[in-house]
Amino acid sequence: MSYSTQVGEQLLTQLETSISDLCFDIPFIKLHMTLTGILSLYDIQLARLPGAHPDIRDKADQFLSAKRLEGLSELTMKDYALELRIFSQYVSTPINQIATTDIRDYLSHFENLKMSSVSKKLSVLKSFFAWLADEEIIAKDPVRRIKPPKKEQRLPKALTIEELEMIRESCITPRERALVEVFYATGGRLSEIEALNKSDINYQAMSARVIGKGNKEREVYLSYKALYHLKKYVLQRLDDEPALFITERRPYRRVSNRAIQRAIKVIAARTGIQKSIHPHTFRHTFATLTLNNGADLSSVQALLGHSDPATTQVYAQVSESKKREAYRKHLVQ
Template identity: 40%
Template sequence: MSNLNEEVSIKLVGKLTLLMPFLQEKLNLQLEVKRTIDETLYNYEIQSRCTDLVASDIEEKAQIYLACKKLEGLSEKTIKNYTLFLIKLDKFFTKPCSTISTMDLRMFLAVMSKGKQASTTNGYVTMLKGFFGWLHGEEYILNNPAYRLKQTKVPRVIQEPYKAENLERLREACITEREKALFEVLDSTACRISEIDNIRLEDINWQERSIKVTGKGNKERIVYFSTKAKLHMQGYLSIREGESKYLFISERGSHEHIKVRALQLILAKIKDRAGIDERVHCHKFRRTQATRLLNSGMRIEGVQGILGHTTPSTTQIYAQLSSENLRNEYRKLVV
């Protein structure tokens, strides 16, 4: 079906919703109405009498929006995700941003979210709210069609840290100094894998056992590493081939600094050798260290600083008090 057919279909659903307000709260029924309209229009090719209203200006506005987001310090990965999403938005609509309605966006979400998890759909809603909220704030549009979009409630799943036994199996499965250094840095610093990828030698303070890392939004923070990590890092540096300003480098070719995917593959090899069933990934080291620090008595604000989170609520998702610590905390406050 052509873009114009799709546009007419969406507009018809919008008109019917105005005539029959009960449709407003019944998205499934709206989609059923749209499917019926789509089937009816299937054998027809719709043409517009007014071509100047058909052109989309999403691409033009998106470029300005993304430029503003770069100035705000959003990471390259976030900018890339926004770019890909706005390209899909531009392909879906063939009309100016000022004519896009809430119903249009709901239909767009219905198409985009087919077969996706609720958390993914919520991500789309967040990006739509961000883009159209910016358009409204900059007075490109009079009304914000994304304002009334609702996010889906996602059941909160408690993510478990590594089991102590499995953590030791992973440690024993490390063979090379590079593997041992990577493991101990992951275990003690609670860094993101992308932060470890970019550790430079000049950012390491060996005396204080600390590293200056750059996290999301290009925000710098100080993380700390263990004595084991220090010994294996220095051991790795003493035997590695090739010169580089980065800590972890490739063992082949020009010995350039290692990429995130390569670090993940190293971790996968360690997991295979350890022979454990538990899922092994870098973020789980962050969760494990956060839980360890919290259970050792560190305040949530301190753990938040170590992880580089903007709000304590994000930290609470990563870290969880053990049942024993919860009992002790309760007894401190309640007689």
């Protein structure tokens, strides 16, 4: 696949996602064909600044090959490749002449991006240049002294118990209800749930094995409610597909991440809930409600597959009701 084709597909994906987020009643295949027809009239490529040095792209390819051998997921590899390709368009000097000021100038171009997005770009560059220094391709790491930007202090938007019930009641098909229950009960990531097979479910132990970030396997658990609706969905299927969740129309195949996102948005649209709801919302809800119900932080960290306790800590914000309860229970009057 050529570079321009990859960029065209990336743009098409972004357009489809943005438009489908706003228009629930447009059939996806019709939207895809319309946008494909429009984009076929153009020669699409990422904006290329004059003087981009091929040395960066060569070293980036070596770096990606090394990371692939370390077992990084395909999703992570794609993110790394895209960020390094964009970086190669901005810098016009050989890799061993890039200074800290060049990196800062590059990052400053993204003033309209969220700090979390800029932080992601910096994280990729830190990994890239640290590898270059370890391999002695460069004498000094120019990114080492750059501190990550301060992250926005925003709490993850979890569903309330009432909103969760509204979502459940808005499900029409067995697949919709099974999706909602499995996402909430396991606290799984979208990629983890999408990759599940029927054979991964242990009905006796009420658990499943998922492959998370860094290709790490962990056990997640299913509630009685999740198992009931999952069995109901699987038993009414007449296909031989190994995937746990499949398309609703022939030819049956594993449902894609994007199709799951659309399915959740359609369910959420029926409720009238104003907040944005997507698959990750159920992960936020799982973490928030279990912590508020008394689960300890280390257990929730293990269930979510977080390597850093600080990632889980963001969910440990005590709710107003919990604060009132603690005040009334423990205040000495």
